[in-house]
Amino acid sequence: MRDLMARLHLMGERSGPLFVRGQGSWLWDAEGRAFLDFDQDQGANSFGHSPSLLLAALHRQAELLISPGRGQCSRGQLKLAAQLCQAVGSERVTFCSDARQAAALAVRLALHWASEQNPEADSLVLVEGNSFGPLPETVAGRVLKVSFNDLDALAAALDSRCAAVLIEPVQQAAGVVPATLEYLQGAQRLCREQGAVLILDEAGSGMGRCGTLLAEELYGVRADLLILGNGLAGGLPLAALLARGRIASQSDAELAPRFSGEALLAAAGVAVLNSVLEGSFLAQVREVAGHLREGLAHLARCHGHGPLRGHGLLVGLPLIGQSAATVQRAACEQGLLIGIARDDCLRLTPALTVSHGNVEEMLRRLGRALQSVENNHVEVA
Structure with missing residues (x-):
């Protein structure tokens, strides 16, 4: 009762x-x-409920340090950043509490970077069917929505004002619809030709969920900005935004950590990543x-x-x-x-x-x- x-x-x-x-x-x-x-919080519980590897990592870290405080750095955070960047081939990473926060940061980064290359670039092309919902009002810029798996519609939307394209490779909210090979490879080509930033939202498809570390590996593409969700830490509130190549030189202030509990969550992330990459x-x-x-x-x-x-x-x-x-x-x-x-x-x-x-x-x-x-x-x- x-x-x-x-x-x-x-x-x-x-x-x-x-x-x-x-x-x-x-x-x-x-x-x-x-x-x-067989839901596991939409797959965020990547190792199931109360996995021993996560419990052991959290126990060890909790005895040492839970959080040094917002804006501070811990050894575990540096370790996770280095291992994650090496695993996915990125130069920079910042950690967030969830994928929605990481997505909003990715859009702000892309718009800021693109505007420095081209003052006219103020538009985000958002492929319909994404899982994280509408972008926060704090994200400035013109938003154009186009249909998923429609390369012609995407090509028509990419003009001189296009700063970035945001795509979820496997669209869960639309019915777990995967991108076609032609579409995702074509999207990468169009972004390269136009100078737009390609953002892939792998909050649901990354960290081994598709049988590879990242879904992009199945397509032979490489995003400029990559979003990982709470599967990174086995369902705990840890997400990541990874930057590659031309956009990875953004300022430290833009890529500062945006979550608390850094040490404890980072330890969980290291344990999960090491297990996914193991043997x-x-x-x-x-x-x-x-x-x-x-x-x-x-x-x-x-x-x-x-x-x-x-x-x-x-x-x-x-x-x-x-x-x-x-x-x-x-x-x-x-x-x-x-x-x-x-x-x-x-x-x-x-x-x-x-x-x-x-x-x-x-x-x-x-x-x-x-x-x-x-x-x-x-x-x-």
């Missing part, structure tokens, strides 16, 4: 399980029920992703849905004739947590450490959920 009253006080009218414990791909609620989590980790992600996608594709065909979208362990399952919210509720009743990319598309973003056994159990539970929705639909009809 005390747990229930606290939930009502803190969460208003929200309903659903009250979770009290997590381990890997599993969550347990206050009533002892186990839930298989065969990414190969294992690709292997289990193949298992997941094969099973989901079969399940989708059996129930008249699909085809699948996305890369690696960032998967979209389009639904035909059913609501994603309805299927999500039915899945929760089966002890399965999945995400929604849009009204007619499920999103699955399990931990990068998800096991083959977890995948098989997820397929069984999702299959029961889909069947339940179909049965209820028939009864209503």
Whole structure:
């Protein structure tokens, strides 16, 4: 009863399980029920719930230093910056609390840099379907929106006033739709020709999520500015903006750290990055992703849905004739947590450490959920 009253006080009218414990791909609620989590906070919990590597890193760092204070520097922050820049081939990095903050900083940096090269450059081309929502009002400049995977529309928008182009390589909010190879390579070419800054938002697709450290590797492109999200620190509030080449010479003031708790969060980032880069980790992600996608594709065909979208362990399952919210509720009743990319598309973003056994159990539970929705639909009809 005390747990229930606290939930009502803190969460208003929200309903659903009250979770009290997590381990890997599993969550347990206050009533002892186990839930298989294939959402993992939209993939931000890159190593699942309470991973031992993160707990150990946080414990070691907490005994030494949690935060030297805003604007100060810690050894862990320098270590993470050096390792991250080396891993992704960048010259500069700054850390933020979340991807939205990093995206706003990326746009400000790009507009400032481009205006110094060309006084007319005051426009941002924003490819529709991004996940972080509208840009803050503090971001000055003209914003032009163009359709995703439409190279002709992008080419028409890139004129002498274009300072930067912001693209999410795999658009989660639009239904986990990946860029085509022709589109992303073409976007890079157009930006180079026009002198515009190419910004890739990899908050959802980076840090191993697509089976490579970055999704851009799948396309053979290289962004000028790169955004990483909370997957960088296993779901803790740490994001990054990385600058390369011509734009990496921005002033120290523009690239100053913008989050507190530097030492503790940086230690988490180092632990996650080292694990992702270790040995065969990414190969294992690709292997289990193949298992997941094969099973989901079969399940989708059996129930008249699909085809699948996305890369690696960032998967979209389009639904035909059913609501994603309805299927999500039915899945929760089966002890399965999945995400929604849009009204007619499920999103699955399990931990990068998800096991083959977890995948098989997820397929069984999702299959029961889909069947339940179909049965209820028939009864209503």
